Amino acid sequence: MKLHFSESIQQLKTLATREILKLTQGNDIISFAGGLPAEDFFPDKSIQSAFVKVFEQGKNSLQYGITEGHSLLREEICKRMLLKGIQANLDQIQITTGSQQAIDLITKVFINRGDTILIENPTYLAALQVFQGYGANVIEVSSDDDGMNLNDLTEKIKRYQPKFIYVTPTFANPTGRVWSKERKQGILQICKQFETILIEDDPYGEIQFNKTTDCSSIYSLHTTNDFNPVLYTSTFSKIVAPALRTGWVIGNENIIQQITKAKQTADIHSSMIDQQALYFLLKDFDLDQHILTICSEYKKRKDQMTHLLKEYEIPAKWVEPQGGMFLWLTMEDSTINSAELLKKAVQKGVAFVPGTVFYTGQAEINTMRLNFTYSAFEQMEKGIKRLQHVLS
Amino acid sequence: MKLHFSESIQQLKTLATREILKLTQGNDIISFAGGLPAEDFFPDKSIQSAFVKVFEQGKNSLQYGITEGHSLLREEICKRMLLKGIQANLDQIQITTGSQQAIDLITKVFINRGDTILIENPTYLAALQVFQGYGANVIEVSSDDDGMNLNDLTEKIKRYQPKFIYVTPTFANPTGRVWSKERKQGILQICKQFETILIEDDPYGEIQFNKTTDCSSIYSLHTTNDFNPVLYTSTFSKIVAPALRTGWVIGNENIIQQITKAKQTADIHSSMIDQQALYFLLKDFDLDQHILTICSEYKKRKDQMTHLLKEYEIPAKWVEPQGGMFLWLTMEDSTINSAELLKKAVQKGVAFVPGTVFYTGQAEINTMRLNFTYSAFEQMEKGIKRLQHVLS
Incomplete structure (x- = not known):
């Protein structure tokens, strides 16, 4: 056949x-x-204790949950994000199966075949694969050790009218580099000016070797009341453990709603047991x-x-x-x-x-x-x- | 904006x-x-014991796993499937985040916008949503209490050349009906004749009230050595607990390989902790x-x-x-x-x-x-x- x-x-x-x-x-x-x-x-011991607490909750901890993700976990994530200067309420966060799923769902929400995505070159391989799978026109913006070249970025936004820009500005995969604060501020301003969505993928942002390195997230640099064009995604895979497959995406409520719709048909929701365990871990363990x-x-x-x-x-x-x-x-x-x-x-x-x-x-x-x-x-x-x- | x-x-x-x-x-x-x-x-007690066994395995149980899913769990599922007359080796099974994700990934693997999918009418709502999301042309085949009308099916296959047919032949959602064995055999023959893929969604097949009801899966009715056009999907959500979000899809190796590729970019893999726990549960609990x-x-x-x-x-x-x-x-x-x-x-x-x-x-x-x-x-x-x- x-x-x-x-x-x-x-x-x-x-x-x-x-x-x-x-x-x-x-x-x-x-x-x-x-x-x-x-x-x-x-x-592992603390993770195990967290799972024990899930089971102590009774049988309804084993039932279906809501697509957005366990509310108590989202609350704890919001609290942690606040320490990074990221302000978000419960309706601005969607739990995903690792940050990989966040990238996949965001792409589903925005990309029609032929739409353009701007990226750093080189960039995270599995994001490239997602973009190619959705038939996106992936265009590289020239970059140096301080981040994207903002002139090239501006020119390419004008030329290609991209649906979004995808960057890993803090300890990037594969290059390990951190964008300078100036570039971070620059890309945010450009995205606001041209009304372009910016995906800030930040799985490594907390793995920082020197206190003096500025690890500000681009999302947090938006301090005005107008529309924040940044979708921020991260994961517990690197700071707790990958087997839990729990990540999240934070952004504008209207966008998060669409991501939730996409998640609903993709897999209804991520493991509720793992989400509840992570909630107890964040509450009781000194992460x-x-x-x-x-x-x-x-x-x-x-x-x-x-x-x-x-x-x-x-x-x-x-x-x-x-x-x-x-x-x-x-x-x-x-x-x-x-x-x-x-x-x-x-x-x-x-x-x-x-x-x-x-x-x-x-x-x-x-x-x-x-x-x-x-x-x-x-x-x-x-x-x-x-x-x-x-x-x- | x-x-x-x-x-x-x-x-x-x-x-x-x-x-x-x-x-x-x-x-x-x-x-x-x-x-x-x-x-x-x-x-809950047995599930909890199963999780304890996962942690007893040591810290590497918390590491990334392979996209196909935990090998030991896939082995146990193969053994269970054998009891239903479904023969499959390890390379013919992909673990998914509930059977919802199996439906999503299968659709991703086969459907270009405008391709036709044939369905029962009425059918599982969230499958319809997946199909619409991929821009499929969804066409209903008339059905009665014994299953799809095979004449109408044949006619619509000829007319629309569908990429696949989607059915829930055993205790369907929403109708609760079971197809007659004759219809099950009939659709299998028709799919082989016209080289059409058949998705057999079977989340409820084990929830059977009378021993005399024939719950044969269509997949198992294929007993010859030629190509089996059936992709069989099921889940632990109804027979163990939904919070674990663990389902699977069984089928031809070449198709499963493509589903694995799709899964890789969608979320890398499903929770390894839950998969390992389910392995211990299947091994030690009288499911x-x-x-x-x-x-x-x-x-x-x-x-x-x-x-x-x-x-x-x-x-x-x-x-x-x-x-x-x-x-x-x-x-x-x-x-x-x-x-x-x-x-x-x-x-x-x-x-x-x-x-x-x-x-x-x-x-x-x-x-x-x-x-x-x-x-x-x-x-x-x-x-x-x-x-x-x-x-x-």
């Missing part, structure tokens, strides 16, 4: 990272590829103290990785990340194709993500993304040693 | 049932509207015995509801359901508009779903769906009494 799949699904290429992860599973491969948090620091621990440990791992890269003379340069989970390497030899290099690397027992997959259009083939949070010191050293072998 | 939403989201009307549920929340309204299982029978208990209790509630409808002389007829969760009433007075009636009913403190929302095209306005599983005896009597007031 001949199968006739939709255009959307045909346009969705299988994710390179996913195939890589498959190769590395169960083998003696040290993987710097996945965006995995370190298991050692998961607050901020926990985040400080993670940040301190991840900083150590980042320092160790950059130290090892120097020690083993990996011929690459990078901008020292001030937070997040990734180190973005540019090989000194600009003819190195890191996608080709990966095949050899996997044979030698080490994996990374070749930089090319994060680009649309012109890609820098000699780039790669290394995750520094997952591997403990010994493993990390073994992995970097193997990388040295591959390159020599 | 003017918001420009996508066609998809504009076509998605807010679900009537959802608005009704909102009206009934927190008020003294007895609702026969929702498709809720009875909380009294949730196996079949539990299902027998539910069936026996739900049959009592169904009997009570039909008894009350007679006792309070509700002027309606119905086909006695042999399973599932719903009673489908047709008011004797064919001029009664049950959507109008609902407004009065909510004022009098009782809710149901007006039948019209389950139809595309020609609707029978004097129909309504009553859920008989959620309300315990006393509440149910109070509700039916109120319904009598509304009608008198």
Whole structure:
């Protein structure tokens, strides 16, 4: 029988990272590829206590919930967001199955096939995949270490009239960079001027290595009473644990209503047990103290990785990340194709993500993304040693 | 700022049932509207033990999982499916966030805007919403108490060349009916002949009141070695608990691969904690015995509801359901508009779903769906009494 799949699904290429992860599973491969948090620091005992409290609530904690998400959890998230300067009421927040679902639902709510989305280049691979699946015309805006080039942005807004702009301004995936406050303020003003929606994807914003880094969210920079064009999305995956698959999106009520409608047909609602457990966790556990621990440990791992890269003379340069989970390497030899290099690397027992997959259009083939949070010191050293072998 | 939403989201009307549920929340309204299982029978202690076992596994149970779903859970589902005559290996099953997500992902995998889907009329409201959201041309096939009219089906396949046919052949939502085995075999043959995919949505198949009712799944009737055109979907929402949001879809490997791709961009994977807990539950808890208990209790509630409808002389007829969760009433007075009636009913403190929302095209306005599983005896009597007031 001949199968006739939709255009959307045909346009969705299988994710390179996913195939890589498959190769590395169960083998003696040290993987710097996945965006995995370190298991050692998961607050498992506190999570378990939170689940016990859910069951103590009685049987109705096992019933269907509302699509918007558990109200008490949304309240706790609003309180946490306030600490980041993000003001939102309960009707401005939708719970999602990780922030990935937020990106998917937002795209569903805005994009007709052929509509334009502006992005940073490089940017988060799985967001690119979502946009391609919806048949969007994805256009890159030139960027540097301070964020998007605002002149190029303005020009491209005028030229393409995009439905939205997608950015990860704080400890970006894959580059690890933080936009300067000036650029953050700039993009907000431009979005207001041209009435363009801005998706601020912020899964890493709390994983901050230096107190002095300005991690303001673009959403919070809107302080006037007019329309805030920013949709802010984040997740508990990196600061609590990924298995809970709980993220959220905050924004204008009219937009959130449409996202809720999309969520209703997508899966009715996310796991209510996990949402209730997260509510108890936020209430009873010192998440901020926990985040400080993670940040301190991840900083150590980042320092160790950059130290090892120097020690083993990996011929690459990078901008020292001030937070997040990734180190973005540019090989000194600009003819190195890191996608080709990966095949050899996997044979030698080490994996990374070749930089090319994060680009649309012109890609820098000699780039790669290394995750520094997952591997403990010994493993990390073994992995970097193997990388040295591959390159020599 | 003017918001420009996508066609998809504009076509998605807010679900009537959802608005009704909102009206009934927190008020003294007895609702026969929702498709809720009875909380009294949730196996909360066993579910709690299953979660404890997840945490005993150690911290890596909190890490990201694979998109296809927890392998051990998929194995257990395969074993259960075998008891229903459904043979599938691990690569033929995708875990979803409830069976709602299975319907959404299947539609994403097959439907371009304008493609045709054939359905029963009436059919599951939230599936209709999904299909409309993807811009499908939804065409009804005439049906009677034995299932779809196979002549009309054949004619419409020839005329419209549908991408797929969507049916709930066992204890349907909203009608509660079961297709005859002959019709089940008939539709399978027709789908094979015309190379058409068949979605068999089976959330209620195990809620069976009489041992003699033939609940064969259409998927299981395919016993030859050629291509099985059936995608079978079900969920733990009705037989364990909805809050876990765990369903699955079984089918041809090539199709499942595409569904996995769609799932990857939609939300990476469903809650791994819930999936692992369900694995332990299936392994250590006598789910079949539990299902027998539910069936026996739900049959009592169904009997009570039909008894009350007679006792309070509700002027309606119905086909006695042999399973599932719903009673489908047709008011004797064919001029009664049950959507109008609902407004009065909510004022009098009782809710149901007006039948019209389950139809595309020609609707029978004097129909309504009553859920008989959620309300315990006393509440149910109070509700039916109120319904009598509304009608008198």
